[in-house]
Structures are given as C-alpha cells and as structure tokens.
Amino acid sequence: MNVESNQSTEEIKLEPLEHLGDDDYGYGEYEDISDNYSYGEGTANDWEEKEPADHNLKVFSSPVEGIRSAKQMDQVRDALDTSEKSFLLSVVYRGCKQKILKAAEVNNVKIEISGEILTAQGHRRQIDTFIANLKEIEAEQRKMYYPKNWDFTLEEPLALIPLKKGSEEYFEIGSLFCKTMGGREIVSLSRIQNKYLMDHFVNMIQTLEELRPGDDLNRKMLFHGTRQTLPEDVYGNFDMGFDLQYANQGMFGKGLYFALNASYSHAYAYRTQKGTNIMIVADVLLGKCYKCNSYSGGLYGQGAVTPNSIKNPRDLIKPPKGYDSVESHQDTFIVYSHFRVYPLYLIEYV
Numbered sequence: 001m002n003v004e005s006n007q008s009t010e011e012i013k014l015e016p017l018e019h020l021g022d023d024d025y026g027y028g029e030y031e032d033i034s035d036n037y038s039y040g041e042g043t044a045n046d047w048e049e050k051e052p053a054d055h056n057l058k059v060f061s062s063p064v065e066g067i068r069s070a071k072q073m074d075q076v077r078d079a080l081d082t083s084e085k086s087f088l089l090s091v092v093y094r095g096c097k098q099k100i101l102k103a104a105e106v107n108n109v110k111i112e113i114s115g116e117i118l119t120a121q122g123h124r125r126q127i128d129t130f131i132a133n134l135k136e137i138e139a140e141q142r143k144m145y146y147p148k149n150w151d152f153t154l155e156e157p158l159a160l161i162p163l164k165k166g167s168e169e170y171f172e173i174g175s176l177f178c179k180t181m182g183g184r185e186i187v188s189l190s191r192i193q194n195k196y197l198m199d200h201f202v203n204m205i206q207t208l209e210e211l212r213p214g215d216d217l218n219r220k221m222l223f224h225g226t227r228q229t230l231p232e233d234v235y236g237n238f239d240m241g242f243d244l245q246y247a248n249q250g251m252f253g254k255g256l257y258f259a260l261n262a263s264y265s266h267a268y269a270y271r272t273q274k275g276t277n278i279m280i281v282a283d284v285l286l287g288k289c290y291k292c293n294s295y296s297g298g299l300y301g302q303g304a305v306t307p308n309s310i311k312n313p314r315d316l317i318k319p320p321k322g323y324d325s326v327e328s329h330q331d332t333f334i335v336y337s338h339f340r341v342y343p344l345y346l347i348e349y350v
Contacts, residue, residue, distance in 0.1 A: 092141040103133040180263035195237040201342040218286040222258035225268025235343040253316025255334040281345035285326030
C-alpha cells in the first residue's frame, strides 16, 4: 500500500557489502551509508519502498520509521557481529595475566587461555579494542626486558643494524672495545636484533625472577670470538644462538666462554677472507658466579681451597652446585646454558 505524505523525508540508502574473506569481520548484507537521520510525523505504516534504477540498491523513505529501522538494523548487526579469534602469546606476556584479564573485562570480551594460546570471544569492535590493549601491554613488557636501544618498529625477525658513528650507542660499545684494543680500528659496529633469540633470553630472565625473587641477575656485556664458526651462524639462527654442541672442551669444561676484555677475545676472533676480524659483544646472565681465584693440589677454589672446590674443571658440563656460572682468574666467564646469552653487537675491525 502506498500512502502519500507531505512531510519532508530523508533517504536512508543501504548498499550491498563487498564479499568479505575469512579473515575479515562483518556479517550483515547491507551497509548504512546515510550521514544523518531526522524525525518527522507519521505512523508506523507511513513508509514506502521505491524501486531505483539499480536493482542491487534498495531505498527506503520514511518520516518516522527511518531512524527506527536504522536502529533495528544496528541491533541486528550487533547481534550477528560477534567473533572469535585466537592468539599465540609471546613470552613477554608472562606474568601479565591480571593485566590481560582486566583488559578483557573492560572491553566485555570473554577469553580463555590454554598454554600460550589465548582465545577471545565478543563483538568485533570490542575484540579490536582488546587487541590494541594487548599490544600496549606487550610494548610495556618488551621495554622492561629488551636492550634499551632496541628498535621496536622493525617487523623483520632478524636485522643487523649498523650504528652511526657519533651516536651514544656507538660510543658506548666502541669505548668498551677500545679500552683494551686501542691500536685497532673499528670497520663497522652493528646491533643484532633477533626477535626469537631475544624472546628465549627474556624467558630466562623471567624464570630467574620467579625462582629467585630479589636475586642479582649479574647481567654483563662480555666479548666472544667464534674462531672458525661464521658469526652469522650464531646470531642468525632462531633456536639457540650460541650452540653448546659446538663448544670446545676448555679449562672449565664444555661451556660458553666470554671475556671481560676485548683483547682476550681477539685471540679467538673470526678472520674474514678480506683480512678483517669479527667478534661478538654478548648480553650474559651470569647469576651467582663461582670465582676460581685460588689453585692448590689440582683444586680450584673461591678463596681458600677446600674439599668442596672444583677438582677436575675440564670435566665440567654445568656450574658447581648452587652456582650459575664460573669466573676464571683471567677475567673470563663460563656459562653452561645458551638461554643465558644473547648476541647483541657485531664488531668488525682491523
């Protein structure tokens, strides 16, 4: 039935949505493209359907029910516009359960966490906001544990970033190197950003914080030479970084050896075909360190040698009981887990 009315009307146009893929949100058939709605007089039956030239487009004209129809359409959309999405939580979310639960509550999103998998259910817009909140939590956590100069804008899992001469970062690492290598010239100095190795490293930090709250992690920047091993094989893999299976049987057993002074690591530096040398500056979690500063009768001890001192250090495959690492009398440090080390800088020099 067509009913004529002298009331001014405003058209509400509903257009078909483009086809959405499986990863897109949106479940309604039509999209509301009107900018404003206005009230008028009339009854619930005062509407008419007009047939436009384009039969893919429907135009409704109503003095009263236009806005009511739009609201009803929004209600239908909201009822249908629910979604479920799963996320793989990175290690930096560890210890953030309460923050995640709070974000879910604020956004009225139902979540379920099973191991490293988080599943969120709710309306699309609420899930979008919840995801944004998760990213904010992640960013805060990464800044707590990652190196201070880390570039969080990079999306690549692995990047070698040349440092600019004159920058504070270049001066800091260059000075550490030149402290005992004053006669050498730095050819290039680069920061290593390996997201997966750093996540392993952060996971170890969080584990130690949980197991020994308040203990000193004894975190140091130390030098390491890879000898014949290509440095890229260390910093460029995503599993271990420093691999113990390739470690030599040194004075203090099969471990990963690092030096306080670059001059010591120079003897173990990687030699390139073009005649330059390369060594790594590593971020190392020494924890409680057994200091071998005395020797007597084949025993290495801390202070006075006792029966509990290390008897056969070359047989070590882990630190002495109650300790995390070993420090030799030559300012070298040995750790027995690749999770305690992250290769942070690469120095090429002549």
